[in-house]
Amino acid sequence: MGETTSAPSTVALFPQGVSACEATVVLAEAAGDDGPFVIVTDRTPFHPLDHTWPDQPGDRGTLTLGGREHAVVDAVTMAAGPDGTLYRAEAIPARRTDPGWSFLVGHVLETPPDGDPADLAGEQAGLAVDVAxxxxxxxxxxxxxxxxxxxxxxxxxxxxxxxxxxxxxxxxxxxxxxxxxxxxxxxxxxxxxxxxxxxxxxxxxxxxxxxxxxxxxxxxxxxxxxxxxxxxxxxxxxxxxxxxxxxxxxxxxxxxxxxxxxxxxxxxxxxxxxxxxxxxxxxxxxxxxxxxxxx
Structure with missing residues (x-):
C-alpha cells in the first residue's frame, strides 16, 4: 500500500505494437527510503507484469523527464481504490472489473529524478521500450x-x-x-x-x-x-x-x-x-x- 491518487486507468498502447510515446506524469512516488521510485503516466507502451498470472515479465526501457533519461528496470501493475489508496502488484485486493477501481502501470526507475516527487505531476515524459x-x-x-x-x-x-x-x-x-x-x-x-x-x-x-x-x-x-x-x-x-x-x-x-x-x-x-x-x-x-x- 502506498500513496493516494484519483488517476484514471492507464491507457495501454502495447496491444497495438507501440514501443515509444510521449505521456503525462500523473503520479510519482518512492516506496520508502530505500524502495524503488515509481512513475505513473496517463498512457504507456510498457507491458507490466500481471499481478494475477505473472507469466510475462514487465518491459524495460527508458523514461525521459526534464531532459534527463532514466532507466526503467521494471513495469508493474498498480491499482487505486475508491478512496484513492494505491496498491501494488500482489497487494491489489480488487478485480479488474470492480467498480470504483482504476488500474495503473508503474514504471520502476533505476535512479530517482531530481526534485520533489509531488512536483512531477503534469510533466511531460518520453517513454521508450527496449525493443529487442x-x-x-x-x-x-x-x-x-x-x-x-x-x-x-x-x-x-x-x-x-x-x-x-x-x-x-x-x-x-x-x-x-x-x-x-x-x-x-x-x-x-x-x-x-x-x-x-x-x-x-x-x-x-x-x-x-x-x-x-x-x-x-x-x-x-x-x-x-x-x-x-x-x-x-x-x-x-x-x-x-x-x-x-x-x-x-x-x-x-x-x-x-x-x-x-x-x-x-x-x-x-x-x-x-x-x-x-x-x-x-x-x-x-x-x-x-x-x-x-x-x-
Missing part, C-alpha cells in the same frame, strides 16, 4: 500459446471424458491442468498437474508416460506446419485501458485461434523460424520447455 527484449519475450509468448494448442491436439485421445474444449475444438488439457507458466526471452516453461484430480477429470496420465516421445514429435511437427502457414497475429481488446480484456488472435491451418491473454506477441508466424519443445514428467507434473527461434 520485447521482441524476444513476444516470440516466447507466441510460441507458448502455439505449444499449448498443439499439445491439446496431441493429447486428445488420452481423455476418457471430454472436459472443456479449446478454440480449435480439442480437449483443453492446457487450461484444465496448468499450474504455472514462466516466460523469459525466447523461452517458456509450463507446468501441468498430473495428480488424482486430473485423473478424476478423465485424463489418462499413466498412458501419457509411455507416449512422451510420440507426443513431442507430434507437437513439433504440428508447430512446424503452423509456422509455415505464416498466419497473422493480433491482440484484440475491448477497451484502451490496462484493465481492459485482451485476446491473442492467430490464423492457423486448422482455423482461427483466440485465447485470453494480456501479454505481447509477434505480428505474424512468419517471424518464427522454428519452435523446439522438450517434454518431461516430474513428480506429479508434466513440464514443457518451449524455445522460439526468430527468422
Amino acid at each position: 527484449r520485447r521482441s524476444s519475450l513476444s516470440a516466447a509468448h507466441t510460441a507458448c500459446h502455439l505449444m499449448s494448442l498443439a499439445l491439446n491436439t496431441e493429447l486428445r485421445d488420452l481423455w476418457r471424458k471430454v472436459p472443456r474444449t479449446d478454440c480449435l475444438g480439442s480437449p483443453d488439457f492446457d487450461q484444465t491442468a496448468i499450474t504455472r507458466s514462466s516466460i523469459t526471452p525466447w523461452e517458456s516453461v509450463d507446468r501441468y498437474r498430473l495428480g488424482k484430480s486430473l485423473r478424476k477429470a478423465g485424463f489418462d496420465a499413466e498412458a501419457l508416460s509411455g507416449r512422451l516421445d510420440a507426443v513431442r514429435e507430434g507437437v513439433t511437427a504440428r508447430l512446424a506446419e503452423w509456422i509455415a502457414g505464416g498466419g497473422r497475429i493480433a491482440i484484440d481488446t475491448d477497451g484502451p485501458w490496462i484493465n481492459s480484456r485482451r485476446w491473442w488472435s492467430c490464423e492457423l491451418p486448422p482455423g482461427h485461434a483466440r485465447l485470453p491473454c494480456g501479454g505481447t506477441h509477434l505480428g505474424t508466424l512468419g517471424e518464427l523460424a522454428s519452435i523446439d519443445v522438450r517434454i518431461v514428467i516430474g513428480e506429479g507434473e508434466l513440464v514443457v520447455n518451449t524455445t522460439a527461434k526468430q527468422s
